[in-house]
Structures are given as C-alpha cells and as structure tokens.
Amino acid sequence: MLLRHTIDEVKERKALTINPAKTCQPVGAMYASLGLHGCLPHSHGSQGCCSYHRSALTRHYKEPVMSGTSSFTEGSSVFGGQSNLIQAFNNMFTVYDPDIIAVHTTCLSETIGDDVSQIAQKAIDDGKVPEGKYIVQASTPSYVGSHVTGFANMCTSIAKTFPEVSEDKLNFVNILPGWVEPSDMKELKRIMGIMHVPFVMFPDTSGVMDAPQTGKHNFFPKGGTKIPDLKRAGSAAYTFALGKFCSEDAGLALKKKCDVEFETFDIPLGLKATDRFLMKLSEVTGCPVPEELEDERGQLVDMITDMEQYLYGKKIAMYGDPDNLIPLTEFLVDIGMKPVHIVTGTPGKYFTEKMASLVPDANFKNGPQADMYLMHQWIKNEPVDLLIGNSYGKYIAKDENIPFVRMGFPIYDRVGHSYFPLVGYRGALRLVEKILSVIMDKIDAESTEEKFELVM
Ligand code: SF4
Numbered sequence: 001m002l003l004r005h006t007i008d009e010v011k012e013r014k015a016l017t018i019n020p021a022k023t024c025q026p027v028g029a030m031y032a033s034l035g036l037h038g039c040l041p042h043s044h045g046s047q048g049c050c051s052y053h054r055s056a057l058t059r060h061y062k063e064p065v066m067s068g069t070s071s072f073t074e075g076s077s078v079f080g081g082q083s084n085l086i087q088a089f090n091n092m093f094t095v096y097d098p099d100i101i102a103v104h105t106t107c108l109s110e111t112i113g114d115d116v117s118q119i120a121q122k123a124i125d126d127g128k129v130p131e132g133k134y135i136v137q138a139s140t141p142s143y144v145g146s147h148v149t150g151f152a153n154m155c156t157s158i159a160k161t162f163p164e165v166s167e168d169k170l171n172f173v174n175i176l177p178g179w180v181e182p183s184d185m186k187e188l189k190r191i192m193g194i195m196h197v198p199f200v201m202f203p204d205t206s207g208v209m210d211a212p213q214t215g216k217h218n219f220f221p222k223g224g225t226k227i228p229d230l231k232r233a234g235s236a237a238y239t240f241a242l243g244k245f246c247s248e249d250a251g252l253a254l255k256k257k258c259d260v261e262f263e264t265f266d267i268p269l270g271l272k273a274t275d276r277f278l279m280k281l282s283e284v285t286g287c288p289v290p291e292e293l294e295d296e297r298g299q300l301v302d303m304i305t306d307m308e309q310y311l312y313g314k315k316i317a318m319y320g321d322p323d324n325l326i327p328l329t330e331f332l333v334d335i336g337m338k339p340v341h342i343v344t345g346t347p348g349k350y351f352t353e354k355m356a357s358l359v360p361d362a363n364f365k366n367g368p369q370a371d372m373y374l375m376h377q378w379i380k381n382e383p384v385d386l387l388i389g390n391s392y393g394k395y396i397a398k399d400e401n402i403p404f405v406r407m408g409f410p411i412y413d414r415v416g417h418s419y420f421p422l423v424g425y426r427g428a429l430r431l432v433e434k435i436l437s438v439i440m441d442k443i444d445a446e447s448t449e450e451k452f453e454l455v456m
C-alpha cells in the first residue's frame with residue numbers, strides 16, 4: 001500500500017539507508033535503565049530526543065516511561081551541557097527522590113564532546129548526589145550502532161558501577177537476560193525457580209514495564225533489580241550473558257572487575273538454544289533439570305511433529321535484533337522452515353558469521369544499509385510464505401500479501417508481547433502457535449469452497 005515505490009532492482013548503496021531496521025542508541029539505554037528498581041533515566045541532550053526515546057518505549061510497552069532531560073538550548077549546544085546536567089541531578093534527587101539516575105548521551109551531547117563521567121564526578125564532589133544514591137552513565141551516540149548497542153552500553157556501565165569485589169564466590173549465578181520482553185524476564189525467573197537455582201538478574205524490567213493497573217500511579221514501580229542485588233552480583237559463582245550483542249560486554253566487565261566466570265549464550269529462544277542454556281545451568285549449579293521442564297520440551301516437540309506439514313519448506317523473511325535473529329534462525333531451520341532473507345540494522349561481524357553457518361544459502365546482511373527497503377526488494381525477487389519482525393513490516397506484509405508474525409522491538413499495533421513470553425520451551429510453543437495461526441488463516445482465506453476444511 002504505502003511501499004509501492006519499492007523497486008525490485010537491487011543496487012549497491014554506500015551511504016543511504018531507507019526504512020532502517022534499527023532505532024537510536026538511547027532508546028536501548030533507557031530500556032536497560034528501567035530494569036533497575038528506583039531508577040530514573042536521564043537523557044543528556046535536547047527535549048526532542050528525550051520525547052522520542054520515551055514515546056518509542058511507551059508505545060511498545062503501553063506503560064508510562066518517566067525520564068529527565070538536560071533540555072539543551074542553543075547556549076548549551078555551544079558551551080556544553082555541564083551546568084544543565086548538574087542542575088538536573090539536583091532537581092531530580094530533590095523532587096523525585098530516585099535511588100539511581102541513569103544518564104545516557106545523545107548525538108548532540110556526544111558531538112559537542114560532553115564528558116558525562118567527569119560531570120557526574122563534579123556533581124558528587126559538589127554534594128549534589130545524596131548519600132546512598134547513585135549515578136550510572138553510558139555513552140550512546142546514535143550515529144553509530146543501534147538501540148541494541150545502547151542497551152549493551154548501559155548494561156556494561158551497570159556491571160562496572162554496582163557489583164562489589166569479593167574473594168568468596170557464593171552459590172548463585174548472574175543472569176544478564178539481554179533485550180527481551182518483561183514477560184521473557186519473568187519466564188527466565190520461573191525457570192530458575194522450578195530448577196531451584198539462586199540468581200541475580202539485571203536488568204529486569206518485569207514488574208516495571210508490565211506493571212498492573214492498581215488505580216494508583218507509582219512513579220517507581222515495584223519491579224527492577226535492587227541495589228543490594230546489583231552489589232552482590234560481584235560474588236556470584238558464574239555469569240550467563242544471554243545474547244552476544246546485548247550482554248557479552250557486561251559479562252566481560254563483571255569478569256574484569258570482580259573475577260566472576262562468565263560465558264555468552266544465545267538468548268534461549270527455540271529448542272536448541274533453550275537446551276544449551278538449561279544444560280549449562282544444570283552443570284554449573286548442580287541443580288537437575290526437573291520433569292516439569294522436560295514435559296514442556298516434549299509438548300513443544302509434539303506440536304512441531306503434529307504440524308510439520310504446514311511448516312516444512314516454508315520460506316521466511318525476517319528482520320530485527322541480532323540476538324533474537326540468531327537463535328530464531330536456528331529454531332526455524334530445526335522445524336523444517338527456510339529463512340531466505342534476513343536483515344538487521346545492528347552492525348557486528350558475529351551476525352554474518354553465524355548466518356553463514358546456519359543458513360549459507362540465504363540473503364543476509366547487517367549494518368546501516370541492511371534496511372527494510374533492501375529486504376522488501378529481496379522479497380520481490382524471491383517471494384516468501386511468512387514475514388517475521390516488528391510492526392514496521394506490516395506495510396510490506398500488506399503490499400505483498402504475506403502472513404506476518406510480529407516479534408521484536410517495536411511492536412506498536414498489537415498487544416501481548418509484554419505478558420506472554422517467547423523464551424524457553426513455553427515461549428517456543430507460543431511462537432510456533434503464532435506462525436501456524438497466520439499460515440492457516442491465509443489457507444482459510446484463499447481456499448475454494450470444496451477445500452475449506454474444519455480440521456486442519
Ligand atoms: S538526534 Fe540522535 S539521539 Fe536524538 S533522537 Fe535522533 S538519533 Fe536519537
């Protein structure tokens with residue numbers, strides 16, 4: 001409908017991005033900050049940037065997102081934003097009383113060269129940060145990277161700021177969940193619970209970005225990782241960094257600072273990635289995988305087997321964040337489907353390496369020119385049976401009459417993602433159900449009367 005200008009001839013583009021498959025770094029940094037209890041994010045730049053970051057998160061999670069802004073004017077753009085930021089610390093600690101202020105930079109403050117760590121230190125030295133309160137800060141220039149990079153940078157900064165060095169390693173693990181939904185974080189916690197694995201998870205947006213309606217506004221919802229837990233993360237026996245792009249740097253920072261052993265895993269999305277995660281969890285902690293999880297795995301395998309004829313050989317185009325796309329691709333291949341076009345706007349060599357090993361015959365690309373326009377062109381040249389990605393894909397899906405499963409960030413035009421997980425075996429079951437539903441809806445819509453079946 002709206003994308004009829006897309007032509008099928010693919011030309012090499014060096015500088016131009018059309019309909020990017022990413023958004024800006026501070027959006028990710030803000031999401032990570034919201035996973036700390038009592039934390040007020042702060043955007044060091046203009047009000048316009050901050051409005052965008054907040055509205056992107058609010059429209060996806062359907063929750064109000066509070067944040068401060070340094071409110072740059074022409075003056076601060078020329079002379080620097082130090083006085084605005086120090087004033088902001090003073091105002092926010094006085095008026096809103098957060099436990100933590102998480103500052104991220106913007107294109108503007110990065111370009112003029114503001115050094116936020118120096119400014120934060122000055123605020124501490126000048127007594128503008130009350131006793132027991134914290135400032136955490138991440139550099140998030142949006143002319144490089146993506147929202148995923150911003151999320152990773154803020155997680156790394158959290159890992160550098162709070163965990164305390166300890167000689168004694170205790171019998172619990174750290175989970176760095178990566179950029180997943182609050183529902184996914186809750187599902188990870190449920191899995192830990194039934195395995196009886198003690199853990200610290202950060203960030204944790206469950207209870208924050210999926211807060212219940214109680215009739216009362218809570219400026220700081222009850223969820224989020226608490227400061228004492230962040231501090232004791234330094235004495236964990238092991239860190240599971242889920243998602244190379246989102247969590248590996250934070251795992252590495254924790255290892256360097258507190259000598260906590262760590263390993264990077266795929267986000268446990270699909271069958272094999274969940275298997276790998278659970279097996280390692282069991283190995284590290286000595287807690288066996290309980291029958292309850294084995295049953296959930298069996299149910300997933302059963303559904304895949306029952307519905308194999310609707311899945312086998314179906315071609316898929318997908319776009320989104322690399323930490324999701326990698327295990328998703330593996331899972332779709334495992335259930336007999338055929339990912340043929342894959343793009344992500346987030347740069348990083350690891351993505352192409354993984355795709356080359358998982359789907360060597362597919363079209364895949366990442367970085368600034370790996371955009372939705374390119375994916376639409378690829379689809380025009382080789383049509384697909386299914387499209388998977390965020391809400392921006394609905395225009396391509398409508399234009400090309402492709403069944404469409406919404407997954408990733410942002411999802412503005414549907415609900416449920418905050419409440420129903422996609423990770424773990426139960427999440428994979430839901431994903432297969434979503435895929436089958438849209439494929440079968442199309443079969444029903446296009447069936448002739450004599451082929452219109454009640455039992456499929
Ligand atoms: S100017 Fe930069 S930081 Fe601000 S909204 Fe745009 S891309 Fe994001």
